[in-house]
């Protein structure tokens with residue numbers, strides 16, 4: 001009996017771990033990252049570069065970037081409205097401006113942000129199309 005209990009105590013967390021890695025939520029995350037990868041190549045790579053490092057003083061790095069890993073609303077604002085030149089990020093002033101991209105769909109924005117938040121050694125919660133939609137509705 002005691003052995004059975006021990007076995008269950010080992011197997012139960014193991015099965016939870018397995019489910020968390022292969023469940024439907026994980027499938028959605030992977031699909032979003034894959035689509036976001038394509039969006040990134042088309043819309044972000046030219047400035048933030050293939051591995052997200054950017055160029056110090058010109059285009060900021062997205063690796064462990066606080067804003068990129070932070071709240072959804074400011075991120076949606078940056079993508080849709082762009083960002084004027086001259087912001088200081090981690091003690092470095094960026095003299096290039098980020099162009100606005102109001103033509104991007106809610107899904108494209110969600111996917112590219114999810115890609116950035118889970119690529120380049122980053123690890124942050126995925127952003128859904130619905131979250132982008134509601135954040136976008138609040139933009140002035």
Ligand code: HEC
Nearest residue numbers: 043044047059067068083084085086087089094096097098
């Ligand atoms: C034309 C070049 C360019 C493109 C294309 C571009 N960015 Fe940027 N991005 C910048 C610059 C420059 C800044 C910083 C602007 C400043 O100085 O205020 C920035 C800022 C950011 C920030 C905020 C960083 C911080 O610490 O505040 C994020 C996040 C970001 N970009 C993500 C993206 C994503 C995702 C895409 C693609 C959808 C993208 N950028 C496309 C040039 C670009």
